[in-house]
Amino acid sequence: MSTPTVAAPTVVIGAGPTGLAAAAHLIARGQNTLVLEAGPSAGTAVREWSHVRLFSPWAEIIDPAAEKLLAPTGWVRPDETTCPTGGEWAEQYLQPLADTLGDRVRYGTRVLGVSRSGRDRVVDSDREKVLFTVRLAAADGREERLTARAVIDASGTWTTPAPLGGDGLPALGEGAAGDRITYRVPDLTNPAVRDRYAGKRIAVVGSGASAFTALSGLANLATTAPGTHTSWILRRGIGDSTFGGGEADQLPARGALGARAKAAVEEGRVDAVTGFRTTAVETVDGQLVLVGEDGRRLDPVDHVVVLTGFRPDLSHLSEVRLGLDERLQAPVGLAPLIDPNIHSCGTVYPHGAQELAHPEKDLYLAGMKSYGRAPTFLAMTGYEQVRSIAAALAGDREAAGRVELTLPETGVCGGSGLFDEPDAARSAADGGCCSAPTDDPATGVTAPAASSGC
Template identity: 50%
Template sequence: MTGSLPVAIIGAGPVGLAAAAHLLARGLAPLVFERGAGVGTSLKAWGHVRVFSPWGYNIDAAARTLLEETGWSAPNPKALPLGGEIVRHYLEPLAAHPALAPHLRFGAQVSAIARHGLDKMSSEGRADTPFAICWRDANGAEHRSLARAVIDASGTWSQPNPMGADGLPVPGEEEAAAHVAYGIPDVSGAERETYSGRRVLVVGSGHSAINVVLDLLRLQEAAPTTRVTWALRRNRMEKLLGGGLNDALPARGALGLAATQAIAAGRLDVLAPFAAERIVGGAAGLDVSGRLGTEPWTRTVDRIVVATGFRPDLAVLREVRVALDPAVEAPPALAPLIDPNLHSCGTVPPHGAAELAHPEPGFYIVGSKSYGRAPTFLMATGYEQVRSIAAEIAGDHDAARSVHLVLPETGVCSAAPVTAGASGCCGGPAPRDADACCADDAQAKAEGKDGCGCDTAAPQAEAPPRRGTAA
């Protein structure tokens, strides 16, 4: 009953457009809804950031096939693009392809997804009932479009985590919004004057935070009165900076090395573990109070950058039967593979339509949104997800389950070090060329043993930052 309808795709970022390309390759019609005025809206927001993964990892195979039909020449596969360059040199030419362009709807804000004529409680005939996509166009007019299946590739960029260690905004955070930025602001470019010579507090314990801190330190070289304080909500500095030269993506490893050198040179204040408790605005700036470990801490700053990650927007899925892990907010089969509380060093196992399925037949969440709150996503992961899902929707179940994914090792243990034989990493990252999950595992194998055992107790997953690599 739904076979003649298009497959709805929410989001025209790298993964959303890759999904459209794979559907077209299988003779299926996509219908892509993008809230922005053009493709790659989220990437444009961090267009000044150079990603860790080279072009070779950032171009989907089906999308490449479409582009090469137009005479497009791929960028140097070893070069590291800026977010804005991915949009200009890849996404925009792809969106302009005559086979894809008619299926794109820009300025289309999706507000809800449901089964046409059925609420969430209704079961009879549900699987054979088309999806209804409720959306508003750029003029605010309401529309409903029907679809045979839905692929949600809307990402998480519009839902940054707040400053509070408990996942909530701290008192005063919303009132201080004019002086608080989220994600990776362009502090050395478009927003230079906003940060030059200011006292800046950066909150976050991931690579996005390192990006901001290093940009501020470069600004400090030109504006020496710029002061940088870096607050990590968890005391995991060793994990964060430990990848270094063991990282298979050199640019990602170089971030940790550069931050280590800056800390050793005393160019910034580092607070860990830090928990903000209140922000109070005043004539002299923002008075930030909290706890550094168990001790009270207070400082006056001019600007705050909250780089604490992102979370999925689940409001539009209220009428869809979705199954999500209660902690990670990822599909239950995927969650233990990417949960930073559980997984060890290495790369995420291949996964596709089977692992991303929900109780709602024909509905899938892909891309960075499929990872929920886990900060572990690479574009190449999303490309394999949508290849598998397109095959599943087309009825090619064997191809859907034949999932292959080779990702670069991170060199960083994402779980806290534990003793040998327990889950997670132990002894720090393994040497880059070693067939081992961590340093202790490499040492044990060098001594003729089977290993330290930690690689058998937990799944393995990559640990790149969300920004700079996410769709």
């Protein structure tokens, strides 16, 4: 008699919001599933901005399939009208969901590479008939391989922030000044971090939600810590759409922060420097001087907060065949829908397996990872993606192609490709959702839109 074997699982990379939602949808369709998480707990990246408050309420950041898994455990759904912090999202939803999945989630497991069994990316022969090979390393350094019938990479972009340099490369001297440069929103609720910035001169570089968050928090810090001064460095000018949708935003919590940032600039609590693209960082008498491509040298600062977006890490996917847009590093079928020069979150057509497909069959990038360098991602978009992907992997093409999502509109998005135009962030419909708000001006808490996917 032959011994029954368990079908090779669909491997999901990342136990964040989209990865765990993918597992929930796959399980709902009876699919063998394994989630690999590099960190020690669910939502490791989210926990790194635990002090930041999302601009989306609970109603929009809980996946329906995940909630069905949680319901029998006695899990209590939080008040759907409130906006949680990253820490609350992780503790009250992501970790309970991962706990429900049990041994389907492996922590401390870093994916080193994905390929087809016995075939590198060059080999065509029977490629789609063989399983995937996933090479991984445990926290203790031990390496192993496992097989998978499909792979969903939902590992996000949090670990690869964009540099300070205006040309996409690190500015000269950026690495040497690393002890004075951060690529995260400072946690001003932490006394040690607060002391680091109190009474100092700080430059904040960036024009999205994360920059607004930092500006709001630092401007508030200045009211209690004399001598604190913030300069806001923008690569383009300031126009009507720079500060977001304001009161017109369909997500009320999302419109507030842009208004706060605008007030901080207009009241002189934050100085704005426009059209400045950094090429070098010089250390002068213990402070940092930013040098622009036009030769301008800004006043010395003690710290620089770089919030210029994130990029996908594709190094572990070098042996599989990806179809990526040459600019955004997003799937070619998705890129035209999310181009920040044209679209905002509210004008992105809901999409799924078809738009996310690659030349490598049954391999998908999902969540923030799928957006490449585009900054307009929302959690509910990721949930719709993995619903469709799970349906496709289960052979339900009708469900995979069905649209089950309506996105809120208004706000402001990217537009970096329009270079120096002041209103580069304005979409064709004056809509978008990359501006984000905070509920607490003392901390400037709000989700970094490009990293949190909220």
